[in-house]
Amino acid sequence: MPTRRDVLTQLGALGGASAVWMAMETLGLATVTPARAARFALPPGSGQGRSVVILGAGIAGLVAAYELRKAGWTVTVLEARDRIGGRVWTVRGGDRIVQTGRPDQRAEFAPGNYLNAGAARIPSTHRLILSYARRLGVPMEVMVNCNRSAGWDFGGRVIAERQAVNDMRGRISELLAKAIDARALDQEMPKDELATLRGFLGAYGALDEKGRYEPDGRSGFAEEPGGYTHAPVPARALGFGALVPSRAIVLPYLFEQISDMQAPMLQPVGGMDGIARALYREVRPSVRLGRPVVSVRRVGERVRVVHGADRQALEADYCVCTLPLPLLSRVDADFSAAKKAAMKDVPYLPSVKVGFEAPRFWETDDFLYGGVAWTDRLNENVLYPSGGFHAPTGVLVAAYVAGWTHPDNPQRFAALSHEERIRISRDSIEALHPGRSQLLTKPVTVAWGLTPWSEGVGAVGPEWDVKRGARYAELLKPEGPIVFAGEHLSYVGLWQEGAALSAHEALKLLAAMAAERKPVAA
Numbered sequence: 387m388p389t390r391r392d393v394l395t396q397l398g399a400l401g402g403a404s405a406v407w408m409a410m411e412t413l414g415l416a417t418v419t420p421a422r423a424a425r426f427a428l429p430p431g432s433g434q435g436r437s438v439v440i441l442g443a444g445i446a447g448l449v450a451a452y453e454l455r456k457a458g459w460t461v462t463v464l465e466a467r468d469r470i471g472g473r474v475w476t477v478r479g480g481d482r483i484v485q486t487g488r489p490d491q492r493a494e495f496a497p498g499n500y501l502n503a504g505a506a507r508i509p510s511t512h513r514l515i516l517s518y519a520r521r522l523g524v525p526m527e528v529m530v531n532c533n534r535s536a537g538w539d540f541g542g543r544v545i546a547e548r549q550a551v552n553d554m555r556g557r558i559s560e561l562l563a564k565a566i567d568a569r570a571l572d573q574e575m576p577k578d579e580l581a582t583l584r585g586f587l588g589a590y591g592a593l594d595e596k597g598r599y600e601p602d603g604r605s606g607f608a609e610e611p612g613g614y615t616h617a618p619v620p621a622r623a624l625g626f627g628a629l630v631p632s633r634a635i636v637l638p639y640l641f642e643q644i645s646d647m648q649a650p651m652l653q654p655v656g657g658m659d660g661i662a663r664a665l666y667r668e669v670r671p672s673v674r675l676g677r678p679v680v681s682v683r684r685v686g687e688r689v690r691v692v693h694g695a696d697r698q699a700l701e702a703d704y705c706v707c708t709l710p711l712p713l714l715s716r717v718d719a720d721f722s723a724a725k726k727a728a729m730k731d732v733p734y735l736p737s738v739k740v741g742f743e744a745p746r747f748w749e750t751d752d753f754l755y756g757g758v759a760w761t762d763r764l765n766e767n768v769l770y771p772s773g774g775f776h777a778p779t780g781v782l783v784a785a786y787v788a789g790w791t792h793p794d795n796p797q798r799f800a801a802l803s804h805e806e807r808i809r810i811s812r813d814s815i816e817a818l819h820p821g822r823s824q825l826l827t828k829p830v831t832v833a834w835g836l837t838p839w840s841e842g843v844g845a846v847g848p849e850w851d852v853k854r855g856a857r858y859a860e861l862l863k864p865e866g867p868i869v870f871a872g873e874h875l876s877y878v879g880l881w882q883e884g885a886a887l888s889a890h891e892a893l894k895l896l897a898a899m900a901a902e903r904k905p906v907a908a
């Protein structure tokens with residue numbers, strides 16, 4: 387596996403900027419850890435007399451525009467859609483939802499309600515995107531990503547997450563205690579460590595003195611504790627059959643342990659597009675909406691981009707290209723044959739969401755404030771809103787299908803009609819909240835594989851695993867004055883953080899390349 391330094395050296399050699407690495411070191415841009423990335427800045431004034439065209443106004447394009455403008459570059463951003471944000475898409479009342487091969491929809495949510503159709507949560511480990519939120523004054527709130535009161539509906543039976551997690555711990559502790567008591571582990575560990583572990587298991591797994599799991603209320607109650615004579619009665623423990631009805635249930639048990647899925651997460655108040663909109667406010671004069679890029683060609687050392695139905699042409703010294711690969715591979719570009727081959731047919735995850743507006747029965751009836759319910763039905767996840775608690779209505783994400791419980795689910799769910807997706811989502815809500823599905827109104831569904839100008843959530847598959855291969859290395863290389871960014875060019879793919887980090891990497895290359903070329907007279 388090449389080191390980061392190897393890749394950059396290779397990039398420099400292949401991209402025509404012979405001393406890229408040295409130039410980056412001179413500019414102080416070479417050593418960047420994720421922690422330092424939050425303090426990234428191009429040298430002030432380094433863009434004077436230089437122009438750049440940025441393709442795409444998603445997070446990568448907006449971050450690039452923000453930083454380049456601050457360094458004095460003349461920036462133009464070309465965006466195909468009539469909105470910024472790309473895969474950060476907050477749907478509000480009045481918004482139109484266009485899906486390829488499906489009827490258009492119009493969201494009718496009440497003012498203040500919204501569906502984060504794309505990005506919806508930010509972990510505290512995503513320091514760069516959070517640093518932009520802080521810097522730009524975007525108010526943030528907790529996004530409840532995990533809630534022990536939410537339901538798990540697997541094998542046709544709904545149990546509370548609280549019961550699943552705690553009974554599982556109790557049952558496993560019980561088995562382990564039995565093995566220790568039966569001296570089955572004597573050869574595995576020193577005696578004193580076994581004794582300490584045995585003592586630990588008693589409290590950890592709620593075991594009685596005989597080593598049997600004895601629920602103490604942490605799994606929930608058959609009778610809630612109350613006033614006066616209302617003593618609590620803990621819920622009866624479930625057995626492994628109920629706790630693991632199928633393999634599909636493994637992720638819910640692990641979800642909170644995944645480092646970028648831990649509770650609490652964060653979200654901008656009022657919709658995930660808050661950060662993209664804040665960046666847009668800073669760079670607005672540079673952004674041209676409704677300008678799909680048609681062709682990208684090199685003209686000497688510079689670049690010429692043709693855009694829009696009226697085929698306007700724009701020339702610039704440099705280009706930052708952030709287009710998702712399915713779209714970029716269809717742009718008429720004079721890229722090298724290797725680059726064209728690398729960007730072709732990269733699979734993109736076709737996730738789907740379904741949202742409904744409803745009175746907040748999950749709060750009033752079930753006292754559920756945020757969190758995620760899990761199911762082995764096709765809708766996979768239900769997300770309860772983390773904002774607007776106790777408001778009259780809210781938007782319930784009744785389906786978030788991303789292959790959480792089965793890898794085929796996104797394709798299968800996306801292939802359905804809107805009505806079928808909505809019916810499946812309703813049925814799931816009925817199972818989790820009996821008698822309440824009738825309260826669901828104003829459905830909206832977004833399938834990302836069918837969403838124009840995105841065509842998927844992001845690059846997936848073995849080539850985008852941690853061990854990246856030749857295709858990824860090829861996609862990182864500049865093409866003359868054109869550098870590339872986007873979530874797919876990071877190790878934090880499928881996240882805004884990856885988009886922002888990749889933009890910084892592209893800008894470092896750009897700055898190094900520019901340091902070697904004299905500015906063209908304005």
Ligand SMILES: Cc1cc2nc3c(=O)[nH]c(=O)nc-3n(C[C@H](O)[C@H](O)[C@H](O)COP(=O)(O)OP(=O)(O)OC[C@H]3O[C@@H](n4cnc5c(N)ncnc54)[C@H](O)[C@@H]3O)c2cc1C
Pocket residue numbers: 441442443444445446447464465466467470471472473474503504505506507508677678679680708709710713714717737738834839840842843844871872873874879880881882883884885
């Ligand atoms: C369902 C879903 C859930 C997600 N969940 C999260 C989450 O919880 N947290 C999180 O941080 N991230 C999440 N993400 C990922 C995050 O949204 C993306 O990784 C990030 O927004 C990608 O930014 P980008 O700039 O790389 O690409 P994009 O946002 O796709 O930006 C590219 C831009 O290029 C434009 N474009 C395309 N073709 C052309 C053309 N020919 N000419 C001009 N413009 C063009 C597009 O319209 C778009 O605006 C999620 C995404 C989805 C879809």
